[in-house]
Amino acid sequence: xxxxxxxxxxxxxxxxxxVEKGKIKELAIAIGDDNPIYYSxxxxxxxxxxxxxxxxxxxxxxxxxxxxxxxxxxxxxxxNPVKILHGDQExxxxxxxxxxxxxHVTSKIIRADxxxxxxxxxxxxxxxxxxxxxxxELVAIARITLIHRH
Amino acid sequence: xxxxDLQVGAIFPVMKKDPITRVQLVRFxxxxxxxxxxxxxxxxxxxxxxxIIAHGMLIMGMVSHGVTSWIPxxxxxxxxxxxxxxxxxxxxxxxxxRVIEKKADNLVVAEVLAKNGEGDVKAxxxxxxxxxxxx
Numbered sequence: 353x354x355x356x357x358x359x360x361x362x363x364x365x366x367x368x369x370x371v372e373k374g375k376i377k378e379l380a381i382a383i384g385d386d387n388p389i390y391y392s393x394x395x396x397x398x399x400x401x402x403x404x405x406x407x408x409x410x411x412x413x414x415x416x417x418x419x420x421x422x423x424x425x426x427x428x429x430x431x432n433p434v435k436i437l438h439g440d441q442e443x444x445x446x447x448x449x450x451x452x453x454x455x456h457v458t459s460k461i462i463r464a465d466x467x468x469x470x471x472x473x474x475x476x477x478x479x480x481x482x483x484x485x486x487x488x489e490l491v492a493i494a495r496i497t498l499i500h501r502h
Numbered sequence: 503x504x505x506x507d508l509q510v511g512a513i514f515p516v517m518k519k520d521p522i523t524r525v526q527l528v529r530f531x532x533x534x535x536x537x538x539x540x541x542x543x544x545x546x547x548x549x550x551x552x553x554i555i556a557h558g559m560l561i562m563g564m565v566s567h568g569v570t571s572w573i574p575x576x577x578x579x580x581x582x583x584x585x586x587x588x589x590x591x592x593x594x595x596x597x598x599x600r601v602i603e604k605k606a607d608n609l610v611v612a613e614v615l616a617k618n619g620e621g622d623v624k625a626x627x628x629x630x631x632x633x634x635x636x637x
Contacts, residue, residue, distance in 0.1 A: 375533070379534065382563070383563035383564060384564070387567075387570060389575065399574070401575075405575050405576065407566055408566035408578060421535065422538045434546075434549065437585070438585055440583065440585070441585075442581070443581050443582075445579050
């Protein structure tokens, strides 16, 4: 691939995606998380939520279903999918996210560098995504760090 | 759960997850939209030299399940995880956590680990929760 440093500052195509309650339930089942707040509006309201909330890792669903898929993303970043590892993942929650919300997502590469270690070179690429709801409130920030083995 | 209830060093109850199955990885691929074939296709796993491995985000989902079993979802303000070892179908993940700091503004900081039955750490991280005061 070309120099990974060229990715720094790259802005990805923005997109929007609805938070669907069916997708919330589907993710909770896949994880094996039986918390009733993800399955029932009544249970969520009883627990003090205004709607069905999203599990902390739900923003991945928005990313992959609303934005680039995994293979597409690898093409855009010019990374070899077979040599990619998920190094680090962070979510910051600044506001509530409920089923029925519409999220607008903007993403940018905030780190792109190479470290040479004993087992060869590793590229580190961090993408920051900012999630704004239909009221224009910034509700979450995600940072994913991918490790690309040479 | 109140800010005063948690002290530095407090250990949360261990959350034991069921063994990861291949069907679960297929289900997780569909739910998350992460169709990296390394998680579902035997030949791709062989080509990569690892065999089929679990999605890192499935492990982080389990970490989050543990965290939100300790502290309500609405109080979680930040969660960050570093993936340190690959996880394979058949492994059973346990989530353990411990309070490491109490900050101003009712913020509690805790560490969280995902381990298999042998104690290998698959993911380690930090979470921050904002908890109400009793008074």
